[in-house]
Amino acid sequence: MCAFEHHNSLSIGYVALKKSQNSLERRCRRLPRRTMAAVPSRFLLVTGPPGVGKTTLVMRVFETLRGSHPNLNIRGFYTREVREGGERIGFEVVTLDGRTGPLSSCKVSRERMRHNEGIFQPSRKIRPEGIEPGSWMFDEFKNFCNLDILTHTIAFWFFCSPESVRWPTVGKYKVDVASLESLAVPELQVKEETDLFIIDEVGKMELFSSAFFPAVMRVIESNIPVLATIPIPRQGRDIPGVARLRNHPGAAVFTLDTGNRDTMRDTICSQLRSLLQKR
Structure with a gap:
């Protein structure tokens, strides 16, 4: 077999192999779509x-x-x-069988705060020494804790008052964690x-x-x-x-x-x- 015929034979074989590979890839791409259609997400x-x-x-x-x-x-x-009077003052949780309870409010009474006081019992000494409200370190940490909910939660537990731990805030609303x-x-x-x-x-x-x-x-x-x-x-x-x-x-x-x-x-x-x- 001359060199030209040998090269031509290799080219034909490569084209056939490429077609077979492309066909297999198309079949594999179709398979997940059929599976997803048959089994919808729950x-x-x-x-x-x-x-x-x-x-x-x-x-x-x-x-x-x-x-x-x-x-x-x-x-x-x-x-x-x-x-209340056309103004939104908070949110409440409603179960599907009709029971309700407060989720958050901008009008949380001191009585309700004291009622829930026994549910969360953080240590009174929850701020490391030298980092007090009003200090530059406290302000820097609060800015850092705005990054995400995890650091925000850590800030509450380590740097805020016991009252703030029991009643975290989102905007103007205090969240009633105990009720939730x-x-x-x-x-x-x-x-x-x-x-x-x-x-x-x-x-x-x-x-x-x-x-x-x-x-x-x-x-x-x-x-x-x-x-x-x-x-x-x-x-x-x-x-x-x-x-x-x-x-x-x-x-x-x-x-x-x-x-x-x-x-x-x-x-x-x-x-x-x-x-x-x-x-």
């Missing part, structure tokens, strides 16, 4: 800007499913505004008879509770469908706990806006019905 996350209607959407989905499947065992909670843990956290107990969990929401206020996020993770790692809401990143920065949920490999994230609310509800209802039929 962890549904709704996100969107404040006031867009995340809670309204979740409650409409809940009412739709309860209307079509009255025997479903749905556990969880949602949050709603508390208003006594009402919402028990609703997140994983039980075999539960068909669906609804969690509205996993946000900055809720994450001040050391018991809340582990309870959420146990729910997600169970085999029970979950519908939850999370806030959007603020100024491009996500709360670490929220980011962990958003990036969870089993999560399907739905971004809500004013133009897709109706279609989003139908999509989520359809996906949950499909999941519930397989249980």
Whole structure:
């Protein structure tokens, strides 16, 4: 065989091999899409800007499913505004069976603070010597602790007054951690008879509770469908706990806006019905 014929034979073989490789790659790329379509995610996350209607959407989905499947065992909670004279003064937690409790308020009475005093018992000496409120070191540490929720929580435990530890603040609101843990956290107990969990929401206020996020993770790692809401990143920065949920490999994230609310509800209802039929 001459050199030209040998080179031509190698070229033909290379082209055939390349075609076979491309065909295999196309088949492999198609396989995950078919698998994902056949097995929809059981962890549904709704996100969107404040006031867009995340809670309204979740409650409409809940009412739709309860209307079509009255025997479903749905556990969880949602949050709603508390208003006084047209002004929002806080938020409250509402369980799906109708029980309510305060989540946060800008009008927390001293009596309520004293009532919850026995629940959190941090040491009176919780600031290292030399770092006192008003000092430059204290101010520098507070600026550093604005980075994320973890350092913010550390700041409360080590540098703030005992009252601030029991009643952390988000903006003008004081968060009632004890109320959240006594009402919402028990609703997140994983039980075999539960068909669906609804969690509205996993946000900055809720994450001040050391018991809340582990309870959420146990729910997600169970085999029970979950519908939850999370806030959007603020100024491009996500709360670490929220980011962990958003990036969870089993999560399907739905971004809500004013133009897709109706279609989003139908999509989520359809996906949950499909999941519930397989249980």
